[in-house]
Amino acid sequence: MVELGLTPYLILGAFLFACGLLCIATKRNAVGILMGVELVLNAANVNFVACARYVPSFGLEGQVFALLVIVLAAGEAAVALAIILNFYNNHATVDVDKADELKG
C-alpha cells in the first residue's frame, strides 16, 4: 500500500519551477517571459498548499500565503502587460533583445 506523501508534490513544484525558469531564460517574446513567471509562481503555490496539507499546524498559513501569491500574480500580470504594450507601441516589437537602449 503506497501512500501519497509530501514528496511527490514538492517534486512537481520543482518541475514546474524548472519549466518556468527555462521559459524565462529561452523565450524572446516578452509575453512568453510573463508566462514563465506565472509558472514559477504556481510552483511556489503548489509547495505552499502541499505543506498546508502535510505539515502539522500549517493548515491555515499555507492557504493564506497561497491566496496572497495569487493576488500578487494578478497584479504582476497587469503591470507587466501594461509595460509590454507600452514597449510595443514605441518599438513595434515584443522581442526583449531589442530593449537595449539603457545598455551602457
Added chain:
Amino acid sequence: MSLDLILFTAIASATALSALTVVFSRNIVRSALWLLLTLIGVSLLYFLLGAEFVGATQLIVYVGGTMVLVVFGVMLTAQQQFLKIRTRPQEWLVGGILAGSLFVLLVNASLKMGEGKAPPPSEALPGAGQIGVGFLTTYLLPFEIISVHLLVVLIGAAYLARAKRKPKEAPSDG
C-alpha cells in the same frame, strides 16, 4: 494503490506535460493555451489536497482573469514578424543547464524534506470560513497591505497602458 495516488499521477503528469509544452511550443498562442491547461491542472491538485477555497480562487482569478489578460496581450502585440522570433541554440543550452541543475537540487531538497511526512494527517484543512476569520484577525495587516497594493497596481497599470496622444510639433518617444 489508493484513489488519491491514481488521481495525483494522472493530474500531475498532465500538468507537467502542459508545462513542458508551454516552454517548447514556438507559437505564443499555443503556449498560452497550454499554460491555461497547466493552471487548471494545478487547481485540480488543490482540490485533491483538500484546499477547495484556494482551488476555486485559482480557477476564478488565474484562469478567468490573468489568462484573459495574457491572451489580450498576445492578441494586441501579434504581428507577422512576431512569429519569427527564434531562440538561439546556445541560449537553449545555457537555460537548459541552469534549469536542469536547479531541478536536481530542488528534488534533492524535497526528498530530504519529505522524509517522515508520509502518513497524511486525518484532520481536514481549514475551510473558507476559517480562512476568512484568519484574514480578518491574525492576518489583517497582510490582507490590508495586499488590498491597497492591488488597488495601486491596477491604477498604475491603467495609467501605463492608456492611449497617449503625441504632440505634433515635438514628437517624443517616451
